[in-house]
Amino acid sequence: MKWLSKTYVGLVLAFLYAPILVLIVFSFNQSKSRGAWTGFTLGWYQKLFTNDTIIQALINTMFVAVVSSVVATALGTLAAIGIANMKKWQRGLVMNVTYMPVINPEIVTGVSLMLLFVFLRSVLSYLNAKFGWNLQLEFGFVTLILAHITFNVPYVILNVLPKLRQMDTFVYEAALDLGCSPSQAFFKVVIPEIMPGILSGFLMSFTYSLDDFIISYFVAGATSQTLPIVIFSMTRRKVSPEINALSAIIFVVVLAVLLAVNLYDSRREKENRMKARARA
Amino acid sequence: MKTKTPALPYVLWMIIFTVIPLALVAFYAITDPQGHFTIDYISQVGEYTPVLVRSIWLAAVSSVISLLIAYPLAFWISRRAWNHQRTMVMLVMLPMWMNFLLRTYAWMTILEKNGLINRFLGLFGIGPLELIYTPGAVVLGMIYNYLPAMILPLYSIMTKIPNSIIEAAQDLGCNTWDVLWKVLVPLTVPGISTGVIMVFVPSVSTFIISRMLGGGGNLLIGDLIELQFLGNAYNPNLGAAISLVLMVLILLCMSVTNQFGDEEKGEMLK
Numbered sequence: 296m297k298w299l300s301k302t303y304v305g306l307v308l309a310f311l312y313a314p315i316l317v318l319i320v321f322s323f324n325q326s327k328s329r330g331a332w333t334g335f336t337l338g339w340y341q342k343l344f345t346n347d348t349i350i351q352a353l354i355n356t357m358f359v360a361v362v363s364s365v366v367a368t369a370l371g372t373l374a375a376i377g378i379a380n381m382k383k384w385q386r387g388l389v390m391n392v393t394y395m396p397v398i399n400p401e402i403v404t405g406v407s408l409m410l411l412f413v414f415l416r417s418v419l420s421y422l423n424a425k426f427g428w429n430l431q432l433e434f435g436f437v438t439l440i441l442a443h444i445t446f447n448v449p450y451v452i453l454n455v456l457p458k459l460r461q462m463d464t465f466v467y468e469a470a471l472d473l474g475c476s477p478s479q480a481f482f483k484v485v486i487p488e489i490m491p492g493i494l495s496g497f498l499m500s501f502t503y504s505l506d507d508f509i510i511s512y513f514v515a516g517a518t519s520q521t522l523p524i525v526i527f528s529m530t531r532r533k534v535s536p537e538i539n540a541l542s543a544i545i546f547v548v549v550l551a552v553l554l555a556v557n558l559y560d561s562r563r564e565k566e567n568r569m570k571a572r573a574r575a
Numbered sequence: 576m577k578t579k580t581p582a583l584p585y586v587l588w589m590i591i592f593t594v595i596p597l598a599l600v601a602f603y604a605i606t607d608p609q610g611h612f613t614i615d616y617i618s619q620v621g622e623y624t625p626v627l628v629r630s631i632w633l634a635a636v637s638s639v640i641s642l643l644i645a646y647p648l649a650f651w652i653s654r655r656a657w658n659h660q661r662t663m664v665m666l667v668m669l670p671m672w673m674n675f676l677l678r679t680y681a682w683m684t685i686l687e688k689n690g691l692i693n694r695f696l697g698l699f700g701i702g703p704l705e706l707i708y709t710p711g712a713v714v715l716g717m718i719y720n721y722l723p724a725m726i727l728p729l730y731s732i733m734t735k736i737p738n739s740i741i742e743a744a745q746d747l748g749c750n751t752w753d754v755l756w757k758v759l760v761p762l763t764v765p766g767i768s769t770g771v772i773m774v775f776v777p778s779v780s781t782f783i784i785s786r787m788l789g790g791g792g793n794l795l796i797g798d799l800i801e802l803q804f805l806g807n808a809y810n811p812n813l814g815a816a817i818s819l820v821l822m823v824l825i826l827l828c829m830s831v832t833n834q835f836g837d838e839e840k841g842e843m844l845k
Contacts, residue, residue: 300651304663307648311670311722314681317691321684328689370585377582385579389586395593400780400825402797403818406804407596410811414599445592448585506674508783513804526676530683530787542677549672557665561658 315546322539339540346537352525356505359436359521363443364500370444371451372493376485378452379459396446397453405513408442412514434516442514443504450503451496458492600822603815616816623799623817630795631824633710634778637717641725641774642767644718649729649766650759653736664730671723679716679787686712686788708790716784717774724773732766733759768832776825796821 322340326333343349378386396404412432419430432438466488470480486493508523515524529535607613620627652663670678685691686707693703706712736759744758760767778784782797789795796817803814 300647304648304651307644307722308666310719311667314678314685314719315670315673317684318677318681331694370588373581374585375582377579377585380579381582389582389589392589392593395597398776398825398829400776400797400821402780402782402800403600403822404596406800406814406818407600408592409804410599410603410815411592411596413811414595441592445588448588452585502672506672508674508676523674523676526674526680527783530676530680538677538680542673542681545677546673550669553665553669553672557661561661 315542318539318542319546321536322543324536324539327536339536340544343537343540343544348520348525349522349537349541352520352522355436355519356521356523359439359443359511359519360501360504363440363447363504364497366440367444367447367500368451368493368497371448371496372455372489374448375452375455375459375489375492379456393449393452397449401446401507401509402513404446405442405510408438408445408510409513412438434514435519436516438514438516439511439519439521442510443507446507446510447500447504450499451493454496454499455489455492458489462488597822600815600818603812604819605816606812608812616812617819619813620816620820623796626794626799627796627820627824629710629793630779630797633714633793633795634717634775637714637721637778638725638771638774640714641718641722642770645722645725645729645770649726649733652726652730653733654738660734664727667723667726667730675720676783678720679784682712682716682719683707683787686715707788708792710789710793712788713785713793713795716788717778717781720784721774721777724777725770728769728773729763729766732763736762772829772832775828779825780821 321332323335323337324332325336325338378389381389412434416432419432422428423430462485467480467484470484471477475483506523507521508527511521511524512527515521526538526541529538604616605612605614607615652660652667655663683690687693688703688707690707692706696702696704740758740762741754744754749757779795780797781795782801785793785795785798800814800817800821802808803810803817
């Protein structure tokens with residue numbers, strides 16, 4: 296029985312990793328064709344790093360991810376604090392709408408935002424004609440960042456709300472009694488209490504933003520291509536071994552980040568356990 | 576701290592960027608390009624019934640196969656020592672962090688006409704087989720991309736089931752089959768419904784997997800929508816009508832699935 300279950304686990308893991316392994320192996324392949332192995336080369340990596348489209352896309356992706364996740368974190372944290380104080384029916388209503396971008400298929404969110412921006416453009420051109428203004432809304436960084444903030448905020452709220460619920464409300468009142476102004480009490484007491492939730496919300500936003508293709512695809516302009524969009528256009532041109540090199544690099548980076556986080560977590564857990572033991 | 580005002584900017588944001596866009600989808604779906612009311616586009620969606628049925632069928636098949644693959648694996652992980660569990664969960668999650676376009680692209684390399692599998696079979700004089708651009712390839716792509724999303728919710732509910740419950744069932748005369756159907760499955764229903772939703776929703780609405788692994792012959796709902804907005808068949812009204820149908824379909828599926836999840840059998844474990 297034991298070897299049977301081990302074989303099974305091995306097979307599933309092989310299924311999950313074989314394709315990635317294939318990409319990495321072929322990133323060192325001299326031949327342009329994906330089938331045959333003709334010799335070892337680092338040429339595709341060299342080509343990748345001199346490919347302006349990819350470098351520019353990488354910069355765009357980072358820019359959009361940083362801006363949208365920072366804004367989403369601020370907006371979402373404040374929202375969570377307000378939502379926690381709402382009456383039950385208000386909270387129910389707001390949370391139901393908040394869940395919409397999470398449960399809706401991404402393509403519907405993308406399409407709906409595209410329609411919104413088309414609509415806003417026609418509103419702007421109407422206003423421009425009426426008042427002689429010159430306001431523009433081009434599909435580009437602005438629409439991209441607005442869209443990313445929209446699908447990121449729910450994750451921040453969903454991470455911060457539970458922390459607020461766990462928090463002892465008397466701590467805030469105690470801070471006020473001890474002479475804090477409301478804003479001091481907020482920044483020195485409330486924020487540190489819910490910081491783990493804010494951080495995980497921020498990290499989730501950041502990674503979702505880096506990885507998003509479908510929604511970006513519908514709202515990005517020609518000048519604001521993110522990495523996933525460039526990858527998509529590369530996969531449509533049949534032969535492009537630079538993609539393999541790119542995959543290998545992304546895989547190694549993700550692996551390093553996950554290992555670091557895991558190591559940090561297990562170390563902290565050990566410390567906590569030691570502390571708990573010391574207390575006992 | 577007792578005030579709701581901090582939520583005000585978000586509530587505004589939510590109205591502009593979530594409520595109005597969805598209202599616009601509904602509006603486009605029931606009007607013509609001149610803005611007059613019409614149900615032409617909604618009824619036109621009926622012409623694409625084969626595509627709708629194919630999308631639902633392929634996504635359902637993928638969900639079921641993913642569940643069958645994930646269930647034993649999640650159970651196995653949940654019975655390991657704590658450190659071992661962490662490592663396994665990380666191993667399962669790692670591929671999910673790769674961009675899904677790259678993961679799907681990898682399968683193109685493996686399945687295509689002169690891809691790895693056909694070359695391997697060629698050594699024995701078999702093939703080349705038609706592997707890519709088939710419904711099977713699309714299902715494979717869906718399972719590959721979303722399997723971790725099935726494993727994780729199953730694992731997180733199974734890890735709460737203590738061994739003693741299973742041992743008690745065995746002591747009371749359950750065989751392996753009974754333990755599975757009378758103890759494990761009922762206790763893991765919430766994990767199963769979450770997992771099925773996490774696989775079904777992205778699968779039924781994908782247009783990348785069908786484009787890359789299905790070729791032109793396996794059009795799904797997602798492809799139809801994409802074609803109406805960014806493709807040659809530019810027709811946002813029809814696109815909005817299809818999106819609306821897709822959205823209603825998914826909300827219906829989820830409320831059905833929640834019927835199972837809401838029995839709160841998971842509560843028994845707390």
